[in-house]
Amino acid sequence: MNSKTGTLTAAVRSRAELQQQVRAWRQAGETIGFVPTMGALHGGHLSLVKTAATRATKVVASIFVNPTQFAPGEDFDTYPRDESADRAKLDSVGCDLVYLPAVEEMYPDGTRTNVRVEQMSDLLDGIYRPHFFYGVATVVARLFLHVQPDVAVFGEKDYQQLQIIRRMVRDLGFPIEILGGRTTRDPDGLAQSSRNLYLTSEERRAAGALQAALHRASVRLSLGAKPAEVLSEARDLIMASGFREMNYVSLVDPDTLEDLPDAPLPDGTVARLLGAAWLGKTRLIDNISVTR
Incomplete structure (x- = not known):
């Protein structure tokens, strides 16, 4: 009603x-x-x-x-x-x-x-x-x-x-x-999505790794780490968690969506970190804001 x-x-x-x-x-x-x-x-x-x-x-x-x-x-x-x-x-x-x-x-x-x-x-x-x-x-x-x-x-x-x-x-x-x-998340951080229904129980247990890797990357970037190093680590963490294929983890301008340079973010910069990867037959995407 x-x-x-x-x-x-x-x-x-x-x-x-x-x-x-x-x-x-x-x-x-x-x-x-x-x-x-x-x-x-x-x-x-x-x-x-x-x-x-x-x-x-x-x-x-x-x-x-x-x-x-x-x-x-x-x-x-x-x-x-x-x-x-x-x-x-x-x-x-x-x-x-x-x-x-x-x-x-x-x-x-x-x-x-x-x-x-x-x-x-x-x-x-x-x-x-x-x-x-x-x-x-x-x-x-x-x-x-x-x-x-x-x-x-x-x-x-x-x-x-x-x-x-x-x-x-x-x-x-x-x-x-x-x-x-704002993104609505399950307790383990996985962004709610209609396609989450496709995940097997084993895949569902691994799915939170995508958001966890992006969160870790956002913290490191906010502290001044170089993007190439941080993004590489995030991709490795996601793949090590049971994902079968990586599409991208990218740091971009939040308005144009274009990649940012491989240099520590200047103070006051607001960027967006986005990731997409396949877990079994399901393609998951997520993103997080990054502020230096």
Whole structure:
């Protein structure tokens, strides 16, 4: 039940239904917060809904597994889906409306237009998943046009995605405030993610090593150690913990996502440390802020 009203959170499946409700809210003087998701919701998603509720009087969450951000052979068909469980979780945190569009609603027949945030989309994760952020930018832009929110919240766990969306909003002039929500973690430090469901029990016990290595690296960098040495140690620690393949551990400018020089960080510098590695069949990502 919706914690605000005591009634079940409403759900709509078409853009027309969604915008009818949004118009009615706006006529009543409400402001709109938005949290886009692909479902398989966990505590991290729910924290974003709570954050949106602090900045807007009505909150819309979308659940849409976006086909354009999956490459052939990735897990689009097997991505976890449980609409009833997701709706119950959204109800529990007072979400006002759930948008559940079909693929045809998001990508009408004959669609030819996509959104590309150049350069930033081709770094870090973009090296290993070159299709991914173009699919993300395209679907988020379309969702923004459907929902027309005042504020939208994205998790800092997907830091590169957050920064790309911020750049897209700035470049295209969307009148939307973009907020980053703090990463929600399990007791061992593992960032909560829908894909954590893929981990075996043995892999789950090893998974916290990614965050532990990044945390150790952030402390050393904040004390003035050289990045190349620190990043190499972090990669070694992650691989020694049972991960099967390393994609990257990188220290970057938090706004541009470009690698920082291999020199001790100057005093007052704020950087971002990001890592991605495979544990069994699951690719885990994480990041942490670094301040000298």
